[in-house]
Amino acid sequence: ADIDLGEYEHYMLKEIFEQPTTIENAMRGRLNYDEATAIFGGLNLSSQQLRQIDRIVLTACGTSWHAALVGEYLIEEFARIPVEVEYASELRYRNPPMSDQTMVFAITQSGETADTLAAMKECKRKGHTTMAICNVVGSTIAREADGGIYLHAGPEIGVASTKAFTSQVTVLTLLALYLGRMRHLSYSAGQNIIRKLKDIPKQVEKALECHEAVKTIAEKYASMNNFLYLGRLYNFPVALEGALKLKEISYIHAEGYPAAEMKHGPIALVDEQTPSVFIVPRCGIYPKVISNLQEVKARKGPVIAIACEGDDRVAELADDVIYVPDVDECLQPLVASIPLQLLAYHIAILRDCNVDRPRNLAKSVTVE
Numbered sequence: 261a262d263i264d265l266g267e268y269e270h271y272m273l274k275e276i277f278e279q280p281t282t283i284e285n286a287m288r289g290r291l292n293y294d295e296a297t298a299i300f301g302g303l304n305l306s307s308q309q310l311r312q313i314d315r316i317v318l319t320a321c322g323t324s325w326h327a328a329l330v331g332e333y334l335i336e337e338f339a340r341i342p343v344e345v346e347y348a349s350e351l352r353y354r355n356p357p358m359s360d361q362t363m364v365f366a367i368t369q370s371g372e373t374a375d376t377l378a379a380m381k382e383c384k385r386k387g388h389t390t391m392a393i394c395n396v397v398g399s400t401i402a403r404e405a406d407g408g409i410y411l412h413a414g415p416e417i418g419v420a421s422t423k424a425f426t427s428q429v430t431v432l433t434l435l436a437l438y439l440g441r442m443r444h445l446s447y448s449a450g451q452n453i454i455r456k457l458k459d460i461p462k463q464v465e466k467a468l469e470c471h472e473a474v475k476t477i478a479e480k481y482a483s484m485n486n487f488l489y490l491g492r493l494y495n496f497p498v499a500l501e502g503a504l505k506l507k508e509i510s511y512i513h514a515e516g517y518p519a520a521e522m523k524h525g526p527i528a529l530v531d532e533q534t535p536s537v538f539i540v541p542r543c544g545i546y547p548k549v550i551s552n553l554q555e556v557k558a559r560k561g562p563v564i565a566i567a568c569e570g571d572d573r574v575a576e577l578a579d580d581v582i583y584v585p586d587v588d589e590c591l592q593p594l595v596a597s598i599p600l601q602l603l604a605y606h607i608a609i610l611r612d613c614n615v616d617r618p619r620n621l622a623k624s625v626t627v628e
């Protein structure tokens with residue numbers, strides 16, 4: 261690739277630091293504060309058609325699949341439309357019942373993933389409107405879709421996806437807002453979301469200030485061979501994505517779980533050599549996540565917590581804390597992902613791994 265690395269040593273690090281800008285770009289021209297809704301130029305559907313949707317299927321692979329999970333929570337919460345998230349590799353060979361008014365979104369950075377394309381084609385064959393949420397303009401999936409939303413994140417070179425993930429989550433937030441405003445979401449609730457979204461690039465910029473702290477923490481844990489990533493609600497997909505980043509570029513075994521589900525298995529893995537990364541920003545069930553954290557501590561598991569600025573309670577309980585700005589629950593994935601991307605990056609560097617070109621992986625998987 262001939263894209264300038266600038267001051268950065270690796271594309272992955274450069275792309276992590278681009279996120280305040282790429283998130284901004286994903287929102288550019290798409291927010292209408294006066295109407296308290298989002299605007300999309302490329303959906304090619306009338307509001308009549310959009311109002312008739314009774315179910316949404318989000319299909320994707322890898323990191324894009326994690327973004328889809330956040331999308332499920334957002335769309336169900338804002339628009340009250342039932343959402344199903346499907347691995348494209350499964351959906352292409354499954355035959356789940358879908359109502360005539362089910363709309364399908366393929367979520368893909370590259371627009372070239374073979375399984376995602378095949379799943380989309382299968383849904384099209386059965387008459388469903390299929391949309392693409394895609395980064396690469398003019399890619400196969402973008403062309404095959406009936407319409408779509410581009411991320412405008414610019415080229416992503418690092419094999420491990422970072423900025424595409426946060427852009428996907430941003431676009432899904434706008435989509436949830438848009439569909440919500442055609443249904444149940446009030447004017448003031450819509451404006452409230454827009455106001456908070458507009459603040460997000462600045463908050464992500466602030467989240468990036470954890471860089472040095474994360475580096476120090478990485479040194480402490482880089483020699484360990486098993487990690488758990490735990491979070492709840494909007495931060496459950498963030499836990500999955502954090503674990504995937506570590507696996508992909510540092511070749512360390514990591515599992516992401518909903519924090520409360522841990523007692524049904526993964527807690528058996530906890531020991532002094534198995535750190536747990538807890539994503540525990542302030543939220544409605546904060547005390548519940550804290551008690552999950554204490555269960556791990558009681559079993560001598562080291563805990564790294566991702567918490568909101570000013571959370572002293574967590575600092576007393578966890579071995580290490582990385583602070584991120586306090587944002588609305590539904591927007592937390594956008595800030596909480598930042599330290600996890602950086603943690604994976606630094607651990608991989610310390611283990612001498614090729615962060616931009618990890619073994620056995622491809623930027624886009626165009627074969628089955």
Ligand code: G6P
Pocket residue numbers: 321322323324367368369370371372373376419420421621622623624625
């Ligand atoms: C590959 C990449 C991942 C990516 C996945 C889906 O496995 O290594 O980073 O998340 O494909 O790619 P897509 O381009 O469809 O988002």
